[in-house]
Amino acid sequence: MIPLYTTKQVREADKYAIEKCSIPGAILMENAARSIFEIIESYLAGEAAIKIGIICGKGNNGGDGFALARHFLNFNYPVTVITAGTEKELKGDALLNYIILKKLALSGKNLSIIAYKGNNSLTPLKGCPVIVDALLGTGAKGILKEPFKSIIEYANKLNSYRIAVDIPTGLDADTGEGDTIFNADLTVSLCELKTGLFYGKGYVNCGKVEKGYIGIGEEYFNNITVKDYLIEPEDAFNYLPDKSPDAYKYTAGKTLVIAGSGRFTGAALLTANAVMKSGAGACVLAFPESIKNSALRKLNVPTVLPYDDSGKEHLTVKSLNDLKEKIKWADSIAIGPGLGREPETLLAVQTIINENDKKHFVIDADALYALQNKKYNSINLKGKVLTPHQKEFADMLGITLEELRMDMLNKGKKFALKTGCNLVLKGAPTIIFNPKGEAFINSSGNPGMAKFGSGDVLTGFIAGIIAQSGKVEESIIPAVYIHSLSADLLLKKKTVYGMTSSDILENLPYAIKFICDTFTSVS
Numbered sequence: 001m002i003p004l005y006t007t008k009q010v011r012e013a014d015k016y017a018i019e020k021c022s023i024p025g026a027i028l029m030e031n032a033a034r035s036i037f038e039i040i041e042s043y044l045a046g047e048a049a050i051k052i053g054i055i056c057g058k059g060n061n062g063g064d065g066f067a068l069a070r071h072f073l074n075f076n077y078p079v080t081v082i083t084a085g086t087e088k089e090l091k092g093d094a095l096l097n098y099i100i101l102k103k104l105a106l107s108g109k110n111l112s113i114i115a116y117k118g119n120n121s122l123t124p125l126k127g128c129p130v131i132v133d134a135l136l137g138t139g140a141k142g143i144l145k146e147p148f149k150s151i152i153e154y155a156n157k158l159n160s161y162r163i164a165v166d167i168p169t170g171l172d173a174d175t176g177e178g179d180t181i182f183n184a185d186l187t188v189s190l191c192e193l194k195t196g197l198f199y200g201k202g203y204v205n206c207g208k209v210e211k212g213y214i215g216i217g218e219e220y221f222n223n224i225t226v227k228d229y230l231i232e233p234e235d236a237f238n239y240l241p242d243k244s245p246d247a248y249k250y251t252a253g254k255t256l257v258i259a260g261s262g263r264f265t266g267a268a269l270l271t272a273n274a275v276m277k278s279g280a281g282a283c284v285l286a287f288p289e290s291i292k293n294s295a296l297r298k299l300n301v302p303t304v305l306p307y308d309d310s311g312k313e314h315l316t317v318k319s320l321n322d323l324k325e326k327i328k329w330a331d332s333i334a335i336g337p338g339l340g341r342e343p344e345t346l347l348a349v350q351t352i353i354n355e356n357d358k359k360h361f362v363i364d365a366d367a368l369y370a371l372q373n374k375k376y377n378s379i380n381l382k383g384k385v386l387t388p389h390q391k392e393f394a395d396m397l398g399i400t401l402e403e404l405r406m407d408m409l410n411k412g413k414k415f416a417l418k419t420g421c422n423l424v425l426k427g428a429p430t431i432i433f434n435p436k437g438e439a440f441i442n443s444s445g446n447p448g449m450a451k452f453g454s455g456d457v458l459t460g461f462i463a464g465i466i467a468q469s470g471k472v473e474e475s476i477i478p479a480v481y482i483h484s485l486s487a488d489l490l491l492k493k494k495t496v497y498g499m500t501s502s503d504i505l506e507n508l509p510y511a512i513k514f515i516c517d518t519f520t521s522v523s
Helices: 007-019 025-043 060-074 092-106 119-127 148-157 201-205 218-222 233-238 266-277 289-296 317-322 324-329 343-355 390-397 401-406 408-419 454-469 472-490 501-522
Strands: 002-004 052-056 079-083 111-115 130-134 161-165 186-190 208-212 228-230 254-258 282-288 303-307 332-335 361-363 422-425 431-433 439-441
Touching: 007 025, 007 218, 025 060, 025 092, 025 161, 025 186, 025 208, 052 060, 052 119, 060 079, 060 092, 060 130, 060 161, 079 119, 092 111, 111 119, 119 148, 130 148, 233 472, 233 501, 254 266, 254 324, 254 454, 266 282, 266 454, 266 501, 282 289, 282 324, 289 303, 303 317, 317 324, 317 343, 332 343, 332 454, 361 454, 390 401, 390 408, 390 422, 401 408, 408 422, 408 431, 408 439, 422 472, 431 472, 454 472, 454 501, 472 501
Parallel strands: 052 079, 052 130, 079 111, 130 161, 161 186, 186 208, 228 439, 254 282, 254 332, 282 303, 332 361
Antiparallel strands: 002 228, 422 431, 431 439
């Protein structure tokens, strides 16, 4: 796991370095600039000394930009610096680096410093293949004001490689939100990685994220309590369930899938087949008696358990008598995909969960509809896994999608803490929340996953891994990562346009093998 930090924690590290370690702020800024320069130059390997455009603000972020300009000059890169503030508005270390830069310009260096007085001042940036955003730092919150808004909008339209110093201007590095945001291809996060760079609009606007340094050792951060993490490939390998040499089908994990209806058969089949792709030994799909033949023709391996649906083609409370024995039999239960939203189906879902509170449930899709508008308050969700996408989760909370996204991480944590559930909030990226108030952000996946059925595959895959290990929290991490990795590996032979949920399903065994081969060979 890669720990992720709040902006407050990172700012306190600066304070610690200056007050406790007696490192002058100017040296911290110099270390930061040198680090940023080295990272950027590694991305420009093989390029000639191309012109670099740097947009600098009035604070320490701008100071980093002034110092960075000097390092580029030292290596013979032509540099254009746009300043969004006057010299009188600068102070401290930012002012120091600006004065040094101004003297270098007078000495004949290949440098131009331009004070922003309107968008005409930005015209020289059109000749810069690389644009660096050092306008605002982590202290900036809320909607971007002028002139910063106009500057960022202009920079985003340029056909340049865009790099953000610490965070893209306009992004809240804690909430991952913002209005107008610098659209970076590369973000160099100083000191440590910040949570908001990896989800919400940070996921879209940060591009590749690299960690820069300011001169504080990792020992300082090792003593800080964090609640947010980025999932690494090795985590998926470490949490995969062990396979006993003497395992047989009923000891290798048994999953009951309660899914599907007359209107929606495909989702149930994806979920059931995904259970088997996870390595589970047995899967039974509970399906309406009146339409069971349609399922039998399409299932690869699992057994179909037909239940009495009185010809209604959907689950009812009366149907539950036919499921009691298999519910007891199962090590995990996946419920929801394609069930439909008939009132009696939703009541049946609530009844199943409440009457079997010790069972490992993965609750998805239509089953989540039974929890909407805070109905979850009357249902015991402790230890259960819920897999809503963002709109479904907003509906459960009784808020708008926009309200959720403004504070998504905190709302996810509070929900998991309150209910005791494990929340898998599907999106780009998917975020896992556990009952301890921790968040785990997935680092694999691509836009090709945004298709009908992808979530149904994930539901079955999670349930199958839980059935094998019996450990809920530990099973979710490899399931979420490998499900998305399956889509990433498909890019070797498909594009994001042609990828389907069935492709992701069929590629799951290869994704598991890829993870196992990678880390078994390393060890």
